[in-house]
Amino acid sequence: MFDKSKWIQLPRNVLVGHEVLEELSAAVSELYLSGRPLLVTSPTPNEIAGDRVRAQFDDPATVTISEASFDSVERVIEVGNEVGAGYLVALGGGKAIDTAKMASDSLDCGFISVPTAASHDGIVSGRSSIPEGDTRHSVAADPPLAVVADTEILADAPWELTTAGCADIISNYTAVKDWQLAHRLKNVEYSEYSGALSQMTAEMLVGNSDSIKKGLEESAWVVVKALVSSGVAMSIAGSSRPASGAEHLFSHQLDRLVPNGALHGHQVGVGSIVTEYLHSGEQGEWRDIRDALDTMGAPTTAAGLGISDETVIEALTTAHTIRDRYTILGDGVSEEAAIEAATFTGVI
Ligand SMILES: NC(=O)C1=CN([C@@H]2O[C@H](COP(=O)(O)OP(=O)(O)OC[C@H]3O[C@@H](n4cnc5c(N)ncnc54)[C@H](OP(=O)(O)O)[C@@H]3O)[C@@H](O)[C@H]2O)C=CC1
Ligand SMILES: O=C(CO)COP(=O)(O)O
């Protein structure tokens, strides 16, 4: 008897483009939500677009958080209960969006994602990544009911946030390879649709890397569409597997070793150069990954990330302990192998 079943959760409305922020309330009313909106934001996004969001709603409440943490999540839940929030509107980068994503789960209400930075694919996904002490929790949550990504705002954001988003997408290359490897070696469930979508998204971005340029609103358009596509791939898979492999383990480990270090996307990009080399050797596509990152202005070396060569090696040799996710790192790469891969690819 056929007894497979699956529940795929996706945003219902995705608005991307010039000045779509003004269409936020229209996108929300389309969702049949009721109750008071609670705007969850952080200082700079609030300054940039908070008033434009509030102007579109009757009696909106606002909570401003300054860090992504469990305390911030608690604070949003508290304010949400106090004001009787019917739904949350997350305005900002990953900090505001991930905090709202987690809080909306506890408040049992939906949330709308309004990114002000195209910095990673968490703006669309059903996963929250919250740091705690020297570790980071990657938690499953519901994805946004709608995404409203105004390319005018995104193009105005600091360029490194956009190159971080690009690198997070490019890393899907190696994430999919890790997923396929885990499928072959460990019988991990693999979704052809999700894997193909994720891989194609990365290939399209690499193919267009020379058209992604600072100050061009069209670049924000290309990047945010790729972030949406990557988020959809994760929703189809029901896990972050299509967008998070060994390069993400490397980045999560760096977060532990160097708190407040480089941007997530920049770390996974550098990780991808090395893990592609581990997958395919000297003739693999690690040069394409490196060159695409370089063309966009994303870091390709330890120095570019502002970390020491020793930290790169420590992260590479210990990253497999981060979580139960089989990747090319297997049960751990030796120090010699890590040094060889990082040196050959020019990362150290
Ligand atoms: N769910 C997922 O898959 C993932 C989630 N994350 C989470 O996301 C967080 C990192 O996300 P990220 O977006 O990089 O970080 P932030 O939300 O902290 O944003 C980065 C910086 O950019 C500022 N900023 C945001 N938008 C603009 C803008 N339009 N113009 C000028 N400045 C702006 C913020 O200001 P201010 O400080 O004033 O807010 C902040 O200083 C991490 O804390 C992590 O928890 C990371 C990776 C993956
Ligand atoms: O960053 C992500 C995908 O790009 C999410 O991955 P994690 O599940 O490793 O947090």
Ligand SMILES: [Zn+2]
């Ligand atoms: Zn990522």
